[in-house]
Amino acid sequence: MKNMKKLLLSLGLVLVLILAACGDDSDNANSNDDAGESTPETISEEMEYTITGIEPGAGMSGVIDDMIENEENLQGWTHQTSSTGAMLTELDQAIQNEEPIVIAAWSPHYMFAKYDIKYLEDPNELFGGEENVLKLGRLGFEEDFPIAAEIVRNFYLELDVIExxxxxxxxxEIPVPEVVETWVVDNEDIINEFTDGVAEGNGGEIEMVVTSWDSELFPAYVLKHALESHGFTVNVTKVDPAIMFESIASGSADVTTAAWLPLTHGAFAESYEGEYIEMGPAYEKAxxxxxxxxYVELESISDLVPNE
Structure with missing residues (x-):
């Protein structure tokens, strides 16, 4: 009988120890789950409260500096400026390691075609919101080149096509105009959308001006191909934005596909108001x-937390 009591007592102690161990394992598991949970606080900390930017002289770099200075949730953050190439290298390395990173971004850019990235919502429109990239013509262009003007008005590209x-x-590693040469062969159906039902041109010569950004060269050279397929000769000249607007307003150029409005080129558009015609968007949502x-569990700039 005594032996039986001792046996039962021993079994009871073993059971207590097993239950206690299970309880510890459960607590540890819960603790580990909590430790691995991503929150705005942990993500901001893993990012080292740093926005990875581009060239310090870029317009958006100034916007980011102002944000860090004025937005409460970005107090204590750092804006790491360098170059576009350096930013893309940091982005690539972070994605390879599945680490959080927040970058200065813009559309159109090939980064959105190459990587799975998303914009953080901008509820206060700190960056000013989306823009349309418009086609502008000189006064009298539609009267002088009615067939070409119809093709220009029909011309439109989707953002993801450009990217x-x-x-x-x-x-x-080839220039954008060379990319266009292949693209127009593979996308004849898109070109036809611009030219279907349009009469052949009369062989006139059209001067097109465009900024030197690759994102603007692609639409310009696609339009050049569409116009030349209908009998026109098109000369594309790369200029800075101020010269682009001045050329259209003065009549020394006929058309552009590269007017970012209402924000980026808004001052130029206002300065030359009434001296050009708007011919619709070349593309939208810039x-x-x-x-x-x-994979970063943030949705908005306001999700970022201060470095306190």
């Missing part, structure tokens, strides 16, 4: 902002 072409240029890889 895919920019990625081709980057990966193949923007600047902060972006993160899609």
């Amino acid at each position: 895919a072409a920019l990625l081709d240029s980057q990966e193949q 923007k600047t902002g902060l972006a993160v890889p899609t």
Whole structure:
């Protein structure tokens, strides 16, 4: 009988120890789950409260500096400026390691075709919101070139089409005009959308001006191809934005596909108001902002937390 009591007592002690161990394991598991949970606080800390930017002289770099100075949730953050190439290298390394990073971003750019990244919502429109990139013509262009003007008005590209072409240029290490030569062959159906039902041209010569950004060269050279397929000769000249607007307003150029409005080129548009015609968007939803890889569990700039 005594032996039986001792046995039962021993079994009871073993059971207590097992239950206690299970309880510790459960607590540790819960603790580990809590430790691994991503929150705005932990993500901001893993980012070292740093926005990875581009060239310090870029317009959006000034916007980011102002944000850090004035937005409560960005107090104590650092804006790491360097170059676009350096920013893209940091982004690539972070994605390879599946680490959080927040970058200065803009569209169109091949980064959105190459990587799974997303803009953080900008509820206060700190970056000013989306823009349309418009086609502008000189006064009298439609009267002098009615057939060409119809093609220009029909011309429109989707943003993701431009970004895919920019990625081709980057990966193949060839200039954008050469990318266009292949693209128009592979996308004849899109070109036909601009020219279907339009009469052949009369062989006139059209002067097109465009900024030197690759994102603007691609639409310009696609339009050049569409016009030349209808009998026109098109000369494309790269200029800075001020000269682009002045050339259209003075009549020394006929058309551009590269007017970012209402924000980026708004001052030029206002200065030359009434001296050009708007011919619709070349593409839409151009923007600047902060972006993160899609695996980062943030949705808005306001989700970032201060470095306290």
